[in-house]
Amino acid sequence: MDTHPQLTGRSNYFEDFSVGQRMRHFRSATIGEVENNCLTKLVMNTAQAHWNEEALRGSPLGDGRLVFGLITGSLTVGLTSQDTAENALEELGLDEIRFRLPVHPGDTITAFSEVLATEDSPAAPHAGVVRFKHWGRNQHGQVVCELERTVLVKRRSHDHLDAGPPPREGDS
Amino acid sequence: MSAARQATAGAGQQRFGCGLVSGTDTPLRGREFAVTSSGHPTQAGRPEVTEVDFDSFPVVAKGRRFEDFEQGQVLWHHWGRTITSGDNALFSTATCNWNPLHLNAEYARALGHPDVVVNPMLVLCTVVGLSVEDLSEAGGPFLGMQDVVFHQPLYPGDTLTAGSEVVSAVGSSSRPRDGIVTWRTEARNQHGELVVSYRRTNLVAKRRPD
Known part of the structure; x- marks a missing residue:
């Protein structure tokens, strides 16, 4: 526990989150071949509308590939992760996942978060449960996905990592 | 000729x-x-x-239509998937999830894990992926998911298998060509332990429109 004192941030422990707190996350990401084509196949999603450029040609959904909704969702969560889960012990769950608009390769996702709740965790007194609402927005300002996410986050008061590096031999 | x-x-x-x-x-x-x-x-x-x-040449068709689902029906999904450390590193980095819990094995060990914890979003995406042919490949927008619970961590080398039960299959009054189907899906590791469960709802195309 005390071998890596400086690996995670200092401003995202359980005590740092408060209900109603809002965050616009600093980095956005464009969905390209790696994010959609590669990851959708990596996770065994056989629906070819995500990776066959011809599959939807002429359909009411429009020409071209559709991004797998959970890739958009995963990228939204990823873009929030440093600010919301860098000091997480465990991802507990998700809820109310909605995909509001189609996303196409080339679209850029920006993530937003709000803290919905903070709770003690009787099973983990060294941590607490934070419930977030996340939104993923495209480059036109439209919300494309939203979800709630529950994370078990370390308490600063109980984190040995926060006590600084272990004393070295010879230190006085 | x-x-x-x-x-x-x-x-x-x-x-x-x-x-x-x-x-x-x-x-x-x-x-x-x-x-x-x-x-x-x-x-x-x-x-x-x-x-x-x-x-x-006849198409070797895949997927199920609305008429193929009835409440209580259980479907065991194909293939299974062993999640490798490469899968986890690729998925986590490509989705900007650079959390050391998923990418730094020494950090994860210091927190009591035997290895990095596989990114739960990768677990979820893989389980949905394994279920697509049985549930949603024949067409229809993904409406949403509820009650996603990550019951325990998954580690590189663990193998996921998944199954779903039809919770409800109802017609859509506004869309005569589609129905709305909700499934509850569970995935287990190689020891039979529950790893993730959730409910998912899709529009599913009908074979014969109303």
Whole structure:
């Protein structure tokens, strides 16, 4: 526990989150071949509308590939992760996942978060449960996905990592 | 090509679709040439060209329609998937989830884990992926998911298998061509332990519109 004192941030422990707190996350990401084509196949999603450029040609959904909704969702969560889960012990769950608009390769996702709740965790007194609402927005300002996410986050008061590096031999 | 010559192209030879046959005036699309099983051209010294009516080949259809679902039906999904450390590193980095819990094994060990914890979003995406052919491949927008619970961590080398039960299958009054189906899906590791569960709802195309 005390071998890596400086690996995670200092401003995202359980005590740092408060209900109603809002965050616009600093980095956005464009969905390209790696994010959609590669990851959708990596996770065994056989629906070819995500990776066959011809599959939807002429359909009411429009020409071209559709991004797998959970890739958009995963990228939204990823873009929030440093600010919301860098000091997480465990991802507990998700809820109310909605995909509001189609996303196409080339679209850029920006993530937003709000803290919905903070709770003690009787099973983990060294941590607490934070419930977030996340939104993923495209480059036109439209919300494309939203979800709630529950994370078990370390308490600063109980984190040995926060006590600084272990004393070295010879230190006085 | 005559029927007799087509027959001789059978034994010991394989047929490959090919659009790169030159020196003829027939359209390139939809032709094939014959080669021996060792991959060499036939004895005539050049590829034998024939017409194949690809439009007549029956599609090996995948996926289920709305009529194929009924409440209480249980579906065990195909394939399973062993999640490797490479899967986890690729997925986590490509989705900007650089959390050391998922990417730094020493950090994860310091928190009591035997290895990095597989990114739960990868677990969720993989389980949904394994279920797609059975549940949603035949078409229809993904409406949403509820009650996603990550019951325990997954580690590189663990194997996921998944199954779903139909919670409800109801028609849509506003969309005569679709129904709305909700499933509860569970995935377990190689020890039979529950790893993730959730409910998922999709529009599913009907075979016969109302």
